[in-house]
Every structure is written in structure tokens, then in C-alpha cells.
Amino acid sequence: MPETIQILVLTIAAGACIPIGGLIASFEHIRPNWLERELRHFLIALGGGILLGAVAVALVPEGISSMQGSMLAIPLFLAGGLTFFLVERALGLRRRESPQLTGMILDYVPEAIALGGLVALDSKVAPLLALLIGIQNLPEGFNAYRELNAHNGHRKGHTLGVMGALVALGPLAGLTGYLFLSSHPAILGAIMLFASGGILYLIFQDIAPQSRLRRHWAPPLGAVVGFCIALFSEMVVTRV
Numbered sequence: 001m002p003e004t005i006q007i008l009v010l011t012i013a014a015g016a017c018i019p020i021g022g023l024i025a026s027f028e029h030i031r032p033n034w035l036e037r038e039l040r041h042f043l044i045a046l047g048g049g050i051l052l053g054a055v056a057v058a059l060v061p062e063g064i065s066s067m068q069g070s071m072l073a074i075p076l077f078l079a080g081g082l083t084f085f086l087v088e089r090a091l092g093l094r095r096r097e098s099p100q101l102t103g104m105i106l107d108y109v110p111e112a113i114a115l116g117g118l119v120a121l122d123s124k125v126a127p128l129l130a131l132l133i134g135i136q137n138l139p140e141g142f143n144a145y146r147e148l149n150a151h152n153g154h155r156k157g158h159t160l161g162v163m164g165a166l167v168a169l170g171p172l173a174g175l176t177g178y179l180f181l182s183s184h185p186a187i188l189g190a191i192m193l194f195a196s197g198g199i200l201y202l203i204f205q206d207i208a209p210q211s212r213l214r215r216h217w218a219p220p221l222g223a224v225v226g227f228c229i230a231l232f233s234e235m236v237v238t239r240v
Helices: 003-025 032-066 073-091 099-120 125-151 156-181 185-211 218-239
Strands: none
Touching: 003 099, 003 125, 003 156, 032 073, 032 099, 032 125, 032 185, 073 099, 073 185, 099 125, 099 156, 099 185, 125 156, 156 185
């Protein structure tokens, strides 16, 4: 399969999980209280666990490897967290009350760029990263739908249309990574480490606080399950 087609298939499949998650969230008449409380908090934690797993088993190891173990990995990681903090402050996420949506976009785009670069480098981690992006986009799409739908006056069709349009970000970012980073593995590694720092910031700033629910054990277990999904996926890929 040509590399450009592979990138399109992987990024579109991963991005399609965004509106799929939103579609699942649109069925609000099935035990609405349970959907709002238990399932929503579980899925927030699940997405956070998968994001943490993607950072731990894919982005950071591959980023350090692409940079040949350079100590610059540490300041790049720190710079990512600081930059995402500044972006969050600039966008006023707390006022707009859309941390899930913006957080999803902020981690989706750099991950897709890294995915395109990894395909160009013929890395075995590329399918794993695509899988993790898709899995994390499901719960993030679910939660982003609830935020978007509230802002759009609870117009289901309009909200799902907006979420469907977000799918195009993946192929655009992936092809950018492929075209411009295929001959610069060090830059690709820097992007992965930078994105990892930002993702870690988002996990503890926006995702983890929202996942907590008093007297309920499902949300914390969701984070554990999410990390295990990422770990299991990495083990399967590396043994192929």
C-alpha cells in the first residue's frame, strides 16, 4: 500500500471515532442520569488513561529514539506542557467550558503529525499510534459532544456535523508530517516529545479533575483500563 494511502486510511479511521463517540452520546434517553454521571465520568477517565498510555508506551519512547537519546528531550517535554498551559489560558477554556473539545484537538493534531512522520520512517509504532488515537477519540468525542451540544442549543445534527468536520484535521496533519518530516527524524521526535508534555498537562489539568465522582469507583478504574489498553496494544505490535 502506498504510504500516502496508508496515512489517509489510518488518520481517517482514527478521526472517524470522534463523530462515532458523539453519535453514541446523542442517545440521551437511555437512563439519562446514568449517562450523564457514571458513563460520562468513566469515559473521561478512560480517555485520560489511553492518553497517558500513548505518552508512556509510544510517543516518549519513539521521540527519544528519533532524537538518538538526546538530553534535549527533557526541555522539549517541559516546553510542551508550558505551551499547552499558555494556549489554554489564551483560549479561556474555563470561561468557555469546553476543555474536552479543545483538549481533544490539541492532542489529536500533533499526534496525527507524528503518525505521518512515523509512516514515512516505516516505524512499527505507526499502526499502534493510529489505534491509540482512534481509541482515545471515542471517549473524547463522547464527552465533546455533550459540551458542543449544549453550546449549539441542543441541535443534534449540527453538533454531529461539526464533529464530522474535525475528521479532516487528521489526514491534513498526517500528510504534513509525512511530507515535511520524513527526512528529519530528530524534528519528528521533538514534536512527539513536545506533544507528550502538552498531553500530560491536559490530563492532569482538565481530564483527571472532571473524571472524579464521589462514592463511585468506575472513573478511577476507567483510567487504569485505558492505560492497560495502550500497554496491551504496544505489546501486541512489538511482538508482530
